[in-house]
Amino acid sequence: MTGQSTFFVELAETAAMLEKASRSSLVALDELGRGTATLDGAAIASAVLSHMTHTIGCRGLFATHYHHLSAEHARDPGVAIMHMACTVGGGDDDAVEATAPAKDDAMATVEDVTFLYKLTPGACPKSYGTNVARLAGLPAAVVARAATVAAQTQGDATRLSTEQQRALQDLAQLLRGQPEAGDLVAAQKRVVEAMAA
Template sequence: VYFSTKELEQLGTKKKDLMMEYEEKQRDIVCKAMVVAASYVPVLERASMTLSELDVLASFAYVAAYSSNGYCRPEMTDGEEDGLGIEVSYSSTERCDSSLWFSKHNISFLVNTFQLTGARHPCVELQDDMNFIANDFNLVFGASSFLLVTGPNMGGKSTYIRSLGAIITLAQIGSFVPCTSAKINIVDHILARVGAGDAQDRGISTFMAEMLEASSILRTSTKRSLIIIDELGRGTSTFDGFGLAKAISEHVVQKIGCMTVFATHFHELTALEEQEASVTNCHVSAHSDKQNGLTFLYEVRPGPCLESFGIQVAEMANMPSNIITDAKRKAKQLENFD
């Protein structure tokens, strides 16, 4: 404004004073409103926590009541004082059924155990057009606590061992579980090394990430832990990978002694069952013939699987026939060399 009068200047000054007074009173009102609102914070926080817990419990109840395949209430046990630390010994002929062994020797104390019948993966079974094949787990401390899982590529090994981790997690947070029946011992850690991936932003390769996770598991686990390992050592050479997988398996069995499920394509590891009483072999079954090719059955059965059916899986992926022929010939040469 370049030209003004005294009357306009007075009006301008009065307006500024009124605006300052308005803003000051507005700040006072905001402060008072915040003080009043803050007094309700503890109540709102408690209400939020209560509603959150109610939401979770309602979700648990809904899943347990309306699951198409049925959930069961797990029987939770704690073998901290009664089962852990007790050393047992038995012959290889008695290893096949640990529960019969304990009964035969009149041992009735509570032992650290995972006995799951009809176990399913809670997420995988929800996929469209999915006819999920349920399987069992029977891990008993000192008798069959290290489960070595072999089987073909795409046969369901990873889903099988991951389902155990998901079920134990659900049970320990208070949910029913996707099983026909379940007896579960409380664990202090669920430690998983599954999948494959690098961290380019940190300069970590796939194999390095695998080793970092495995190292962390070995440092953290106790006798009361659950370890889940999927195809350890696949990110490096066959000999180095097998050496690491065998050494880590033996360390877990001999030094840690916790419940472990270990999926692998290193068939030589299955010999651990003859060396360590707590190691049990099982495999994910598949059927292969010249007419129908490879058929996955997804059933977990006792004993090892000494084939990975990698070439058959490549054939299912429409790999060129000349590649398949050369692969079979080379695999045969290597088998004869061994």
């Protein structure tokens, strides 16, 4: 596959695996979709996971950092959601296994995370990418800035998601009844505005 992008090669290899896989196969995929834009990568990863479990019916190991896939497939009987455990805390006395999101102090996750390399049931409670950046030797100022940007971005994404959900819930509630045309148009406009914001 000379002259092909890394992403193209990744998808060609995935296509070959899916074509040859059967119910008795074990398919391992690591970070599928990482070579493209986040939304496209996440969509491809989700579709491939669904295809593996529902169309092929094979067993697989599917490692991803697309956290929303855990929620998307949480009720899927063909998917067991697991994560690699870690402890968050400054020492043995105050270290606790991370099973819920840490407080909003982004620097705590940079300084005080220890990876346990232990497979644990459930979704990973949050990302510890800035800690990995620190362990990899990025300058402290870069890691601190990354932690700040990550915290701000997460806050923006959460707020936007809440606004979108509220607009969609209002529209759904309206559609359950017999809405007036003007009310329906106004509700649809709020949904469009929330999605565009």
